Amino acid sequence: MPELPEVETVARELRTRIIGKEINQIEALWSRSFQNMCDVEIAGQKILEIGRRGKYLILKLTKTFLIIHLRMTGQVLYFEQQNQCDFDDYIRVVVLFSDDTCILFKDVRKFGRIYHVADPDDQIAHVGKDALDADYEYFSEYLSTSKMNIKAFLLSQKYISGVGNIYADEALFLSGLHPAVISNKIRGKKARFLFENILYVLNNSILNMGSTISDYRDPSGEKGKNQFYFNVYGRAGLPCTSCGTAIEKIRFAGRGTHFCPKCQKNK
Ligand SMILES: [Zn+2]
Numbered sequence: 001m002p003e004l005p006e007v008e009t010v011a012r013e014l015r016t017r018i019i020g021k022e023i024n025q026i027e028a029l030w031s032r033s034f035q036n037m038c039d040v041e042i043a044g045q046k047i048l049e050i051g052r053r054g055k056y057l058i059l060k061l062t063k064t065f066l067i068i069h070l071r072m073t074g075q076v077l078y079f080e081q082q083n084q085c086d087f088d089d090y091i092r093v094v095v096l097f098s099d100d101t102c103i104l105f106k107d108v109r110k111f112g113r114i115y116h117v118a119d120p121d122d123q124i125a126h127v128g129k130d131a132l133d134a135d136y137e138y139f140s141e142y143l144s145t146s147k148m149n150i151k152a153f154l155l156s157q158k159y160i161s162g163v164g165n166i167y168a169d170e171a172l173f174l175s176g177l178h179p180a181v182i183s184n185k186i187r188g189k190k191a192r193f194l195f196e197n198i199l200y201v202l203n204n205s206i207l208n209m210g211s212t213i214s215d216y217r218d219p220s221g222e223k224g225k226n227q228f229y230f231n232v233y234g235r236a237g238l239p240c241t242s243c244g245t246a247i248e249k250i251r252f253a254g255r256g257t258h259f260c261p262k263c264q265k266n267k
Contacts, residue, residue, distance in 0.1 A: 002070045003055060004131055004162030005205035006216050006224060010076055011052045013219045014059075014103075017078050022046045022098040023061070030110060033092035038118040040064045053130050054161025058120050067115040067123045068105070073215040074112025077104045086221075108215060131162040131202055139195045143183050150186060151179035152253040154198075163198060166211060166233045169258045171197045173232045178266035179257050204229070232258040 002010075026042050028034035045061040052058060057068040057076070068076065079085045082102045085094075093105035093114050105114060115123045129138060142159040153159065154168040163171070172179055174197040177186065186194060205211055210224030213234070217223060227234070231241045236249035240260040249258050 001072050001164055002074070002210070002216050003164035003167055004052075004202050005167070005208075005226065006210035007052055007055050007057055007070065007162070008132075008206050009210045009218050009224065010070075011050050011057055014057075014076065014078070015050045017219065018047050018097065018101070018103065019050065020046060020048075021101065023095060024098045025094075025096045026116075027094045027096075028092065029094065030092040030107075033105060033107060033110065033112060034114050034116070036116045037122060038064055038116055040118065042066075042116060053120075053124055054127050054157055055164070056124050056127060058124075065117050065120050067113075067117060067120060069113050069115075070216075071107075071109070071111035071113070073108040075106040075215065075217045076219055077106055077217070077221060078102075078219040079104065103219070127157055128159045128161045131160045131198060134160045136192060136195050140191050143186060143191055143194075146183035148183050149180045149253060150177055150183050150194075151255075151257060153183045155253060155255065160198075162202065165255045165257075166213075166230070167198070167201045167205070169233045170201045170231060173258075173260060173264060174201065176263055176265070178264040179252050179259055180266050232260065234258070 023042055023045055040063050045063055047059055049060040059066040079102050082096060082100050085102060085104060090106050090108045091104050092107045095103045117123050146153050151168055154163045175194040205226040208224060208226035209218060210216060211226040212223035213227060232247050235247045236258060237246050240247055240263060243262050245260055245262040247258055248261050249256055
């Protein structure tokens with residue numbers, strides 16, 4: 001599932017391609033993929049800005065907003081010419097621009113959504129501060145009051161948003177923290193180290209254009225490269241990059257969770 005680095009990579013590439021373009025038409029080929037939640041006409045509006053909060057893309061139009069969540073397999077693909085679009089059975093939404101370019105929303109599993117809203121908070125008010133916008137004081141305040149295990153805390157999106165299963169596992173490994181450690185037990189230097197490692201794994205992945213495990217592609221259809229640098233994610237049974245112990249994978253906080261039983265102690 002795309003997390004912050006993948007969605008940020010999509011945002012950055014879309015900014016270079018569709019800012020200022022006028023939407024001629026938006027068409028849902030799978031009705032649930034496009035949720036029109038406001039009655040302002042989309043056709044004729046321009047794309048003014050492209051932002052992001054956590055895993056949500058926020059397209060600011062002249063009057064309203066399009067909020068995109070890729071979920072499991074969503075892809076936003078850009079094409080220079082509408083007659084060269086790479087149409088297949090998994091295209092759910094088509095956005096045509098007045099200069100003959102277009103974007104296609106492709107989504108094999110159909111969990112992804114494009115919402116048309118008057119205000120982003122109509123859809124994402126519950127999403128916490130973006131991990132890259134949070135400072136340590138903000139992070140540590142929530143951490144110090146939470147009784148959740150740290151894996152669930154990072155996955156919740158309520159306090160900081162954008163960290164999902166991959167980057168939670170990677171940040172906990174670098175921090176020497178077992179996923180079951182209770183959040184409010186992580187204090188002082190350990191808390192600051194965790195915060196720095198979260199930023200490190202996210203920013204490093206952005207530099208590598210995100211991680212492609214299965215479906216993720218950027219708007220040009222390119223795969224990310226960050227999956228080649230994982231320490232624990234997807235490495236069950238392989239030797240720890242630090243101590244050589246076999247990486248374990250367990251079901252934890254509802255997700256397949258990877259960790260080194262020697263480097264990450266539950267205390
Ligand atoms: Zn180890």
